[in-house]
Amino acid sequence: MGLLALLGFKGSRDRNASTGESLPLPLFPIGEYNAPVTLWANSIRDLGQSQSCRLRKLVQCKETTGSQHEFLLVFILHPSGKEAIVLVDRKETCSGSNSVLAGTDKQAWAVAAQKATRSDVVKVSYDGTRQCLTRHSSGYSEIHSLKFPKASKAPSVAHLAALLMTLSRHSLPPTPGFEMQSSWFVYTAVEVLKEIFGGDEKMSKKWVRVPYGGMRVSVRDTVESLILEYTATWEEFSRGLRQKGSQLRVKDKKQKTVQQEKKRAKKQEEMDSFADMLRTMNS
Numbered sequence: 001m002g003l004l005a006l007l008g009f010k011g012s013r014d015r016n017a018s019t020g021e022s023l024p025l026p027l028f029p030i031g032e033y034n035a036p037v038t039l040w041a042n043s044i045r046d047l048g049q050s051q052s053c054r055l056r057k058l059v060q061c062k063e064t065t066g067s068q069h070e071f072l073l074v075f076i077l078h079p080s081g082k083e084a085i086v087l088v089d090r091k092e093t094c095s096g097s098n099s100v101l102a103g104t105d106k107q108a109w110a111v112a113a114q115k116a117t118r119s120d121v122v123k124v125s126y127d128g129t130r131q132c133l134t135r136h137s138s139g140y141s142e143i144h145s146l147k148f149p150k151a152s153k154a155p156s157v158a159h160l161a162a163l164l165m166t167l168s169r170h171s172l173p174p175t176p177g178f179e180m181q182s183s184w185f186v187y188t189a190v191e192v193l194k195e196i197f198g199g200d201e202k203m204s205k206k207w208v209r210v211p212y213g214g215m216r217v218s219v220r221d222t223v224e225s226l227i228l229e230y231t232a233t234w235e236e237f238s239r240g241l242r243q244k245g246s247q248l249r250v251k252d253k254k255q256k257t258v259q260q261e262k263k264r265a266k267k268q269e270e271m272d273s274f275a276d277m278l279r280t281m282n283s
Helices: 002-006 037-045 106-115 157-167 177-199 222-283
Strands: 033-036 054-063 071-077 083-094 117-123 138-149 202-204
Touching: 033 037, 037 117, 037 157, 037 222, 054 177, 071 157, 071 177, 083 177, 106 222, 117 157, 138 177, 157 222, 177 202, 177 222
Parallel strands: none
Antiparallel strands: 033 117, 054 071, 054 138, 071 083, 083 117, 138 202
């Protein structure tokens, strides 16, 4: 619980009632939304409601054909009661040729690995379903899920955003199959949140979930080290949240002051009009 306090976890103190405001675009876009992790995380930091939007479920998914690439589906509950669905992914992007290399040609693979880079992205459902996020998949299976049954104890979308920023700073050594990179990214995201916030997990009976995607990782890329790094990232991230919150409070205060002045002016106008009417009647 000490770590939760350090992460600014507020539990049930957050309001759950709808504010009547329009839904935030980083969680409920009007069209296809595909952005780098850092850009999406910054958008979440600027939301006034990011601490009140709670994670309901994380689902680790694996492509069942081809490279068996892995990705993460995140279900987020907005204070209005609506659910946002986010897909988090680490993809390989290559410069130059996209030709398929023979597995035995180690020299050719090494050259290609040097040209390959990775891209950490976030996709957000625009129609409230996961189908618009996975429509390009030829088939996938859920290999692990982590549920947070109590919203008051679940991590917020702000916690998720700060974690993804942390993971995005880690570039792992090249591997013959990039699916290991995607598996590491998804596995560590789930495990860090599980270690901090708990939750109810469910394993697939068909698929085996391998720690770190089967990679031999350095100490810096382990869950234990990532928790420490994430804590530092959260401290910086939460400063931005507090600053944005202060700006919103000042804005709200100004708006309330303007509204109060308008009400007072209208009331005074009505009183003056009534006084004029009385003077007319008595004249």
